[in-house]
Amino acid sequence: MKAKFFCILCLMSLSLASYSAPRIVVQELGTTTEALTIQHSDSDDLNGILAVMVSPTPWHPVNTNPADQEAAFTDGQGLGGLTGLLNDCLRGCGTSANQNVPAAVAEWYFSEPHNIAELRVFTGNYGHDGRIFHHYDVAMTTDPFPEGASYDVPLIEEVTPVPSGIPGVGGFGLVGNPNSPGTYEASLSVVNDDAGGPLAEGVTGMRITFYQVSNTAGAFRDDWNAGEGDDRDGQDAGFESPLVYEVDLFFGNAPITNPTGVTDWSLY
Ligand SMILES: [Ca+2]
Numbered sequence: 568m569k570a571k572f573f574c575i576l577c578l579m580s581l582s583l584a585s586y587s588a589p590r591i592v593v594q595e596l597g598t599t600t601e602a603l604t605i606q607h608s609d610s611d612d613l614n615g616i617l618a619v620m621v622s623p624t625p626w627h628p629v630n631t632n633p634a635d636q637e638a639a640f641t642d643g644q645g646l647g648g649l650t651g652l653l654n655d656c657l658r659g660c661g662t663s664a665n666q667n668v669p670a671a672v673a674e675w676y677f678s679e680p681h682n683i684a685e686l687r688v689f690t691g692n693y694g695h696d697g698r699i700f701h702h703y704d705v706a707m708t709t710d711p712f713p714e715g716a717s718y719d720v721p722l723i724e725e726v727t728p729v730p731s732g733i734p735g736v737g738g739f740g741l742v743g744n745p746n747s748p749g750t751y752e753a754s755l756s757v758v759n760d761d762a763g764g765p766l767a768e769g770v771t772g773m774r775i776t777f778y779q780v781s782n783t784a785g786a787f788r789d790d791w792n793a794g795e796g797d798d799r800d801g802q803d804a805g806f807e808s809p810l811v812y813e814v815d816l817f818f819g820n821a822p823i824t825n826p827t828g829v830t831d832w833s834l835y
Pocket residue numbers: 607608609610611613614615640641642643813814815816
């Protein structure tokens with residue numbers, strides 16, 4: 568996330584008489600993709616709408632099949648070997664220069680305004696390493712021309728499938744999903760509104776900023792170096808990226824999923 572946005576959100580939450588906000592209602596890890604309690608959809612309202620990538624070099628060099636690139640986010644299909652694999656090491660592998668550098672920024676444009684009920688993001692890796700995790704920010708626009716809109720007002724930031732931060736106090740920052748055979752194959756986050764209404768109204772476009780999430784040991788890392796910005800795990804920024812195998816979005820005026828809690832993380 569960008570630090571300045573964090574302060575804007577603080578001020579907004581203080582100024583609202585009754586608090587309502589986007590919330591993460593499901594954070595879940597699955598030992599297989601099928602083990603997730605919610606499966607990716609081939610009939611959601613984003614299905615078939617192709618993403619437009621607005622950051623340079625969003626794809627990992629081995630991800631060369633168009634079916635594994637933009638199309639993979641919204642094709643209604645599940646995980647494959649390279650499905651939606653984002654680029655690594657945007658500022659070098661294992662260096663501290665990856666701080667706050669997104670792996671990829673994707674936008675979707677709608678032909679008419681819609682209210683947004685719920686967002687779901689699925690990532691995974693048959694390799695059972697740190698690429699199963701994800702970390703993203705979401706912004707939406709009501710601009711009649713969503714292509715080229717600023718998207719400078721965030722809807723929600725720091726969406727993750729497990730708490731980021733220091734192990735022992737609720738975080739996965741140092742442990743994560745160790746390299747093969749790590750326990751988990753996939754992860755899911757679901758976002759809707761805690762007041763029971765739409766996440767946003769009159770939306771014409773959505774931007775998701777995906778961050779690099781891991782290191783070569785499978786740890787789940789945030790996007791800031793130790794002690795910098797919004798660092799939550801005391802470690803350097805991640806430099807390996809996830810395989811985003813589906814992004815589901817549902818139009819409507821009410822949440823679809825009630826809070827369901829989390830997978831049992833006591834394994835850690
Ligand atoms: Ca879908």
